[in-house]
Amino acid sequence: MAEIKVDCRGQTCPVPLVEVRKALRQATPGDVVEVVGTHPASKKEIPMAVEALNLKLLSVEGSDTDWKIRIQR
Numbered sequence: 001m002a003e004i005k006v007d008c009r010g011q012t013c014p015v016p017l018v019e020v021r022k023a024l025r026q027a028t029p030g031d032v033v034e035v036v037g038t039h040p041a042s043k044k045e046i047p048m049a050v051e052a053l054n055l056k057l058l059s060v061e062g063s064d065t066d067w068k069i070r071i072q073r
Helices: 015-026 040-052
Strands: 003-008 032-037 056-063 066-072
Touching: 003 015, 015 032, 015 040, 032 040, 040 056, 040 066
Parallel strands: 003 032
Antiparallel strands: 032 066, 056 066
């Protein structure tokens, strides 16, 4: 099992979501993708995308302007 880190701090939509999708495509089942960012809209969008892709949202932590999201493929 690998852990893939995606740093989207300072990036605004749609960059964080695009980067997360790229990381999820490279991940193998069981891998964890950890995303850190600072854009409030992405904090809401990424979990919605994870649900739409039927993947497992492990955690959403932090404030709207400094957050970390963990997703399991």
